Amino acid sequence: MATLLEARHLTKVFGGGVFDRNTTVALEDFAISIDSDRPSITAVVGESGSGKTTLARLLLGLATPTRGEVLYLGRDLQKMTQTEMRTFRRDVQVIFQDPYEVYNPFYRVDHVLTTPVSKFKLASTKAEARVVIEEALKAVGLRPEETLGRFPHQLSGGQRQRVMVARALLLRPRLILADEPVSMVDASLRATILASLRAMTLECGISIIYITHDLATAYQISENIVVLYRGSVAEAGDVECVVKRPQHPYTQLLISSIPMASAERTWSSESEAAPGVQAAGTAGCRFADRCPSATAPCLQTAPPLFQTEPHRAVACYLYQNAPTLATGEMVRVFTGLATPTKGISGQPGSGEAQHAGV
Amino acid sequence: MAQDPSPILTVPEAGRRREGWLPDTWRYMRRNPSLVVGLILLLILVLFVGIGHLVVDTNKARALSAPAMRAPSFQYPFGTDRQGRDLLAVMVAGTPLTLRIGFIAGFLGVGIGSILGFVSAYYRGIVDTLIRGIADVGLTVPGLLVLIIIAVSIKEGLTVNQMALVVASLAWLNPTRTIRSQVLTLRERGYVDVARLSGMSGPEIIFKELMPNLLPYLGATLVNAVSNAILASIGLEVLGLGPIDSPTLGMTLYWVNYNAALINGWWWWWLAPIVIILIVFLGLFFLTVGLDEIANPKLRRAA
Amino acid sequence: MTTDVLRVQDLVVHYHTPLGAVRAADHITFTLRAEERLGLAGESGSGKSTMALAILRMIKPPGRIEAGEVWLEGINVMTLPEEEMRRVRLARIAMIPQGSMNSLNPVMRIKAQIVDALKDHGVRLSARQAEDRVRDLLQSVGLQPQVAEMYPHELSGGMKQRACIAIAISLRPKVIIADEPTSALDVVVQKQVMETLARVQKELEASVILVGHDMGLVAQFVNRLGVMYAGKLVEVSPVRDIFTKPLHPYTQMLIASLPSLEQKGTFRGIPGLAPLLRDLPPGCAFHPRCPQALDRCRTEAPQFKEARPDSWAACHLL
Numbered sequence A: 001m002a003t004l005l006e007a008r009h010l011t012k013v014f015g016g017g018v019f020d021r022n023t024t025v026a027l028e029d030f031a032i033s034i035d036s037d038r039p040s041i042t043a044v045v046g047e048s049g050s051g052k053t054t055l056a057r058l059l060l061g062l063a064t065p066t067r068g069e070v071l072y073l074g075r076d077l078q079k080m081t082q083t084e085m086r087t088f089r090r091d092v093q094v095i096f097q098d099p100y101e102v103y104n105p106f107y108r109v110d111h112v113l114t115t116p117v118s119k120f121k122l123a124s125t126k127a128e129a130r131v132v133i134e135e136a137l138k139a140v141g142l143r144p145e146e147t148l149g150r151f152p153h154q155l156s157g158g159q160r161q162r163v164m165v166a167r168a169l170l171l172r173p174r175l176i177l178a179d180e181p182v183s184m185v186d187a188s189l190r191a192t193i194l195a196s197l198r199a200m201t202l203e204c205g206i207s208i209i210y211i212t213h214d215l216a217t218a219y220q221i222s223e224n225i226v227v228l229y230r231g232s233v234a235e236a237g238d239v240e241c242v243v244k245r246p247q248h249p250y251t252q253l254l255i256s257s258i259p260m261a262s263a264e265r266t267w268s269s270e271s272e273a274a275p276g277v278q279a280a281g282t283a284g285c286r287f288a289d290r291c292p293s294a295t296a297p298c299l300q301t302a303p304p305l306f307q308t309e310p311h312r313a314v315a316c317y318l319y320q321n322a323p324t325l326a327t328g329e330m331v332r333v334f335t336g337l338a339t340p341t342k343g344i345s346g347q348p349g350s351g352e353a354q355h356a357g358v
Numbered sequence B: 001m002a003q004d005p006s007p008i009l010t011v012p013e014a015g016r017r018r019e020g021w022l023p024d025t026w027r028y029m030r031r032n033p034s035l036v037v038g039l040i041l042l043l044i045l046v047l048f049v050g051i052g053h054l055v056v057d058t059n060k061a062r063a064l065s066a067p068a069m070r071a072p073s074f075q076y077p078f079g080t081d082r083q084g085r086d087l088l089a090v091m092v093a094g095t096p097l098t099l100r101i102g103f104i105a106g107f108l109g110v111g112i113g114s115i116l117g118f119v120s121a122y123y124r125g126i127v128d129t130l131i132r133g134i135a136d137v138g139l140t141v142p143g144l145l146v147l148i149i150i151a152v153s154i155k156e157g158l159t160v161n162q163m164a165l166v167v168a169s170l171a172w173l174n175p176t177r178t179i180r181s182q183v184l185t186l187r188e189r190g191y192v193d194v195a196r197l198s199g200m201s202g203p204e205i206i207f208k209e210l211m212p213n214l215l216p217y218l219g220a221t222l223v224n225a226v227s228n229a230i231l232a233s234i235g236l237e238v239l240g241l242g243p244i245d246s247p248t249l250g251m252t253l254y255w256v257n258y259n260a261a262l263i264n265g266w267w268w269w270w271l272a273p274i275v276i277i278l279i280v281f282l283g284l285f286f287l288t289v290g291l292d293e294i295a296n297p298k299l300r301r302a303a
Numbered sequence C: 001m002t003t004d005v006l007r008v009q010d011l012v013v014h015y016h017t018p019l020g021a022v023r024a025a026d027h028i029t030f031t032l033r034a035e036e037r038l039g040l041a042g043e044s045g046s047g048k049s050t051m052a053l054a055i056l057r058m059i060k061p062p063g064r065i066e067a068g069e070v071w072l073e074g075i076n077v078m079t080l081p082e083e084e085m086r087r088v089r090l091a092r093i094a095m096i097p098q099g100s101m102n103s104l105n106p107v108m109r110i111k112a113q114i115v116d117a118l119k120d121h122g123v124r125l126s127a128r129q130a131e132d133r134v135r136d137l138l139q140s141v142g143l144q145p146q147v148a149e150m151y152p153h154e155l156s157g158g159m160k161q162r163a164c165i166a167i168a169i170s171l172r173p174k175v176i177i178a179d180e181p182t183s184a185l186d187v188v189v190q191k192q193v194m195e196t197l198a199r200v201q202k203e204l205e206a207s208v209i210l211v212g213h214d215m216g217l218v219a220q221f222v223n224r225l226g227v228m229y230a231g232k233l234v235e236v237s238p239v240r241d242i243f244t245k246p247l248h249p250y251t252q253m254l255i256a257s258l259p260s261l262e263q264k265g266t267f268r269g270i271p272g273l274a275p276l277l278r279d280l281p282p283g284c285a286f287h288p289r290c291p292q293a294l295d296r297c298r299t300e301a302p303q304f305k306e307a308r309p310d311s312w313a314a315c316h317l318l
Helices: A052-060 A082-091 A110-119 A126-139 A157-170 A187-204 A215-221 A239-244 A249-257 A296-300 A327-333 B021-031 B033-055 B087-123 B125-140 B143-153 B160-171 B173-186 B190-197 B202-238 B249-258 B267-295 C048-055 C082-091 C110-120 C127-140 C145-149 C157-169 C187-204 C215-221 C239-244 C249-257 C295-299
Strands: A003-015 A023-035 A041-045 A067-072 A092-095 A175-179 A207-212 A224-229 A232-238 A305-309 A312-314 C004-017 C020-033 C037-042 C063-072 C093-096 C175-179 C207-212 C224-229 C232-238 C305-308 C311-313
Touching: A003 A052, A003 A327, A023 A041, A023 A052, A023 A207, A023 A232, A023 A327, A041 A052, A041 A187, A041 A215, A052 A092, A052 A175, A052 A207, A067 A082, A082 A092, A092 A157, A092 B190, A110 A126, A110 A157, A110 B190, A126 A157, A157 A187, A175 A187, A187 A207, A187 A215, A187 C249, A207 A215, A215 A239, A224 A239, A224 A249, A232 A239, A232 A249, A232 A305, A232 A327, A249 C187, A305 A327, A312 A327, B021 B033, B033 B087, B033 B267, B087 B125, B087 B160, B087 B173, B087 B202, B087 B249, B087 B267, B125 B173, B143 B160, B143 B202, B160 B173, B160 B202, B173 B202, B190 B202, B202 B249, B202 B267, B249 B267, C004 C048, C004 C207, C020 C048, C020 C063, C020 C207, C020 C232, C037 C048, C037 C215, C048 C063, C048 C175, C048 C207, C082 C093, C093 C157, C110 C127, C110 C145, C110 C157, C127 C145, C127 C157, C127 C187, C157 C175, C157 C187, C175 C187, C187 C207, C187 C215, C207 C215, C215 C239, C224 C239, C224 C249, C232 C239, C232 C249, C239 C249
Parallel strands: A041 A207, A041 A224, A092 A175, A175 A207, C037 C207, C037 C224, C093 C175, C175 C207
Antiparallel strands: A003 A023, A003 A067, A224 A232, A232 A312, A305 A312, C004 C020, C004 C063, C224 C232, C232 C311, C305 C311
């Protein structure tokens, strides 16, 4: 089983330079691996300060890790040759959160599409390039004649984000890192964009790492989930297990705080007091200062991952009777891809995504 | 994570239906009066010099070409000076020279400053520390002092072009710093990341992604630099360190000073250069303010 | 006995741009009852924030309130002179604007900012009284007394937002309008802030209008929910009814598109795009995207009427 993208002992510490006393551990000893044979969608869920943005930048090679490494097809990103880097840049694409910031206001939206086409030599003539771009746009449900030639501010947030998805598709990548792709998009459009992403995995075999704070969309789109809290993994595994029967106190808190738009699910009782702030560099579980079940060992050493079920791992001493997992082995709890026949409407080619000028 | 800023409040400027450029221009002129005033003032100067060259004999700008110390009359509308120069001719010949010094020095200063600023801000690290260090040290040294020393050490008489180079030697310091800080913010933009991920190289990103967004700012910086350069050159000339044989505005003021024209009541001698210098600076100032408004959308007034 | 604390009648707000008039709010009519929580939900560009500002007469040019009345406890706020309106703001209707936690003055301590608001409304307090007042306010929003001496940058997002709530309630208003009060906050903190708002509302016996785009959040907090689309109010119903028997097709499709945590299902977005407010389609603004559109919908705009007891909607299908 070959791995496509792998992170080992990934750690990123900010600050701590000659003049800077304060260090922030953004990410600690993180590991993940994406299979190259089986396309999958893995969600990484965390709130602000969880380290998910740092993780995205490290996995993309936009930042260098303090410790640990990111490997693509077995090669460390920091040690790659120009050609290997080029392949990496082509095979791993990104969809950023902010559909405004990612466009250079000076150029029309065509610019973000034509640049990779020319840089990665996807077409030999201008006409060919145009065809390739139009196909990608249609695949995400956009009409080329209504999108190309416009400036970014003339398109809505949802349209801009879809152009970004189209851009990711252009290069036929093997992995897409989607960093909060729908959080700045209207609710009614989110479903359509997520449907496109899901279709990309099922139809084109593209794996996706879906980074978000929104558990509901993570649950809907992925089959595996990793819950991050302040730079470390709190819980990971099959998304049905983790979301339906959360075991880590943080995951439980998170799920109970989510307001659902339904008459049955209401917010549970009063939350606990405001979170304390743990001093940087303290050993011990990162959640200990807010945890209702914290005990002495929790404050001394950070708990390892305990595999409590075949498809779940929790980093909490409440489950210390279960076998431990080394961080690199976390992927053992991931399940395979759900069967493609599970109802997916809204994929390209079906009614939803092809409607008027989205 | 705010949602789409209300489409009500983002009225697109580009890509608007072209209802004709005239109403558009008129509307813009009403919104940005500074730009208009600045351009008009500079236009007046250009006309003065242009028409002047056709009407006036610039040879009369040299000494001993006219009777000395004449008050303004029909024959000599600006009067003449003590050495027998027709002051109208002096102004017509000298204004473009002063402006030329300013433009050459300004362009060179901003040109060098841009390159250093972009490189410094984009690549950071040791290159940044070096460039920034030099610029910072340079900015603390009194500029006029350095210019005087440079001017004095040039043995032969200065020509106008050499004057420009002297001023340019220090004109790049401030632009480097200001452009650097602008680029520092720009490089954090999402589209720079996207460009990197699309395979663009460093220099490509600087030229194709960052620079176009800074053009209005660079324009404003340029006008500012030209203005400062002119001021520096006039300063040097008044001290007698300029091109002694050229009828630049600064040199005229040098002669005014040398001959104590103020005390002696020869008002026409100092009035003309001062009025022209005033128009130059006011014009450049309003132009800077006007360009500033283009560069910084937050300063825009509602239509 | 429910009395109406606020009544908005046919409110119309236009923004006049060089490209034409943008119809940000079109004949909005609704009431807010005493001690009630009303939600105004809608996507970006639906006009909900404009509504909030219009009620407080805080629309700036090029926007203008073209028509309509806003009755606050029997007084038509639209007819008040500006000086009186200033007094009404904060003292009778308070607003927690969008992004307010980022608008706290960074160089003033929290205490000073609260006292500032009080002073502005002519409340004269001795130093001692001010301290007590501030402490009480902070306590009612769940903040420690030490926060009074802190600067905004020393507080977390949730704490800043609660400080804004404290400022808003300092004069015990009868109506609180909260515009996206938790948009930049984490889910856990969000819940705390909303609970604070609920508690504060109960203490003051005030009414709250919660404006937001997060249907789930708004739904968990309010008693009645109004849905806005393209500048119009398309449905107002008790919150349970909105989710069990929504009237307007837009509401139905919007709810269907929300991802659930109960089971994995299909992704159902609403095809098409919301119309530009300066270029609205004729008839019903939603008809291009509506799967149940009739011919009538293309030409005739539907009236906003009571389809069920206490449920109002604007749709020809009803």
